[in-house]
Amino acid sequence: MKEVLIGIPIQWYIYLSVTLFCIGIFxxxxxxxxxxxxxxIELMLxxxxxxxxxxxxxxxxxxxxxxxxxxxxxxxxxxAVGLAILMMIYRNTKxxxxxxxxxxxx
Amino acid sequence: MPLxxxxxFFLSFVAVLSALLVILDKNPxxxxxxxxxxxxxxxxxxxxxxxxxxxxxQIIVYTGAIMVLFLYVIMMLNLNKEIEPHKKNIPKVAAxxxxxxxxxxxxxxxxxxxxxxLPAARNSNIGLLENLGNVLFxxxxxxxxxxxxxxxxxxxxxxxxxxxxxx
Numbered sequence: 393m394k395e396v397l398i399g400i401p402i403q404w405y406i407y408l409s410v411t412l413f414c415i416g417i418f419x420x421x422x423x424x425x426x427x428x429x430x431x432x433i434e435l436m437l438x439x440x441x442x443x444x445x446x447x448x449x450x451x452x453x454x455x456x457x458x459x460x461x462x463x464x465x466x467x468x469x470x471x472a473v474g475l476a477i478l479m480m481i482y483r484n485t486k487x488x489x490x491x492x493x494x495x496x497x498x
Numbered sequence: 499m500p501l502x503x504x505x506x507f508f509l510s511f512v513a514v515l516s517a518l519l520v521i522l523d524k525n526p527x528x529x530x531x532x533x534x535x536x537x538x539x540x541x542x543x544x545x546x547x548x549x550x551x552x553x554x555x556q557i558i559v560y561t562g563a564i565m566v567l568f569l570y571v572i573m574m575l576n577l578n579k580e581i582e583p584h585k586k587n588i589p590k591v592a593a594x595x596x597x598x599x600x601x602x603x604x605x606x607x608x609x610x611x612x613x614x615x616l617p618a619a620r621n622s623n624i625g626l627l628e629n630l631g632n633v634l635f636x637x638x639x640x641x642x643x644x645x646x647x648x649x650x651x652x653x654x655x656x657x658x659x660x661x662x663x664x665x
Contacts (some may be wrong), residue, residue, distance in 0.1 A: 397648050399500040400546075402613055407605065408510050408543075412517055412536075414601035419521040421593030427526055427572060431533050434564065435517055438540050441552075445625075449547040454624045454633045461634070464559050465645045469652035471564050473570045476659035494563055 403466055412439035426488045431473070437467050452471035505546055513539040526577050530568050541543045549625030 412435060419432030441460045448456025478488060485492050523529050541556040592620040623629065634642060 393621065399503050400506050400512075403608075404506060404548055405543075406508075406608055406613070408513070410601065410604045410608065411514055414597055414604070415514070415517045415521065418593060418597035421597060422521055422590055426648065427568065427577065428521070428529055431529060431568065431637060434560075435533065435536065438537065438560070442540055445544055445547050445549050445552060447622065449549065453626060455628060455637075457549055457552055457625055457630055458634055458638050461555065462638075462641060462645060464540060464555060465648065468559060468564060469648050471567060472652045472656045473659070476656040478571065479660050481574070487575060488575065489575065 402440055402446060404451050405443060408448075409439045409443035412436075412442070424491055426481065426490050429490070430474055430478070434467060434471070437463060502546065505542075509546070511540045512536075513543075526572050527569070530572065533568075534561050534565050536649055537565070544625075547625065548623065551627045551630050572634045621634060 416432045416439065417437035419435065441463055444456045444460050448454065448460075450495075468489050468494070479486060481493070482488055513536050516532040516539070519532040520529045520536065523532060537556060537560045540563075541553050542558055544550075544553040
C-alpha cells in the first residue's frame with residue numbers, strides 16, 4: 393500500500409479533475425431539469441475533492457483531507473435545503489423544468 | 499507499466515464515462531445510478547491515494563445518503579419518465595461549445611505549469627483515521643463545531659421549506 397502511487401504523476405490527477413469539473417459545467421448548462429443540475433453540482437464538488445486529496449497526498453499535508461471532509465459536510469447540507477426548495481417549486485409549478493421560472497427575466 | 503497506472507486509467511475511464519452518461523441519459527433515475535458509479539470510482543481513487551477514511555466517508559455519505567435523497571425526491575415527484583419537452587438546439591450547442599472552450603483553456607493553462615511532485619514518502623499514512631482524527635479534533639476543532647451548527651440550520655430549513663402551508 394505504501395508504494396502503490398509510484399508511477400502516477402500529479403498531472404494525471406489534475407487533468408482528471410479538470411475533465412470531471414468541465415463535465416459538471418457542461419451538465420449545468422446543457423440540461424434544463426433542476427434535479428440533474430443539482431447532480432452536476434455534486435459532480436463538480438467531487439472533482440475538487442479528488443484534486444484536494446491528491447495534493448494532500450503528494451505534499452504530505454493532512455489539511456487537504458480535512459478540507460475535503462468539510463466540503464462533504466457543506467454538500468450534504470446544501471443538498472438537503474436544495475431538494476426542499478425543489479419540492480416547493482414542483483408543488484407550485486408542477487414541473488422541475490427551470491425554464492418555467494422566468495419571472496425575473498426582462 | 500506498474501499496476502497502479504492500470505488502476506488509475508481504469509478508474510478514470512469509468513468515472514468520466516459515467517459522468518457523461520449522467521448528463522446524456524434522459525431518464526433521471528438512470529442519471530442517479532450513473533452518478534453513483536462515478537462516486538464509487540472516485541472513492542476508488544481515494545483508496546489509491548491511501549485516504550482510507552475519506553474512502554469510507556465518500557461511500558457512506560455520498561452514495562449512501564445524498565444519492566438516496568435524490569432517488570427519494572425523484573420517487574416522490576414521480577419523475578421516472580422523460581418529461582423534458584423538446585427544446586431548441588441552439589442553447590445546447592452553446593453549452594457544449596462554452597464547456598469545451600473552458601476545458602481547452604484550462605488544459606492549455608495547466609500545460610505550462612511546472613508541477614513535478616512525487617508522492618511524499620515520509621508520511622504516507624496521513625489519510626488514516628487516527629492521524630486525521632488527531633488533526634480534526636486539535637487544529638480544526640472550531641470549524642468542526644460550526645459545521646454542526648450548519649447542519650442544524652440546514653435541518654430546520656429543510657423541514658420549514660417542505661412544510662405544507664396552512665391558509
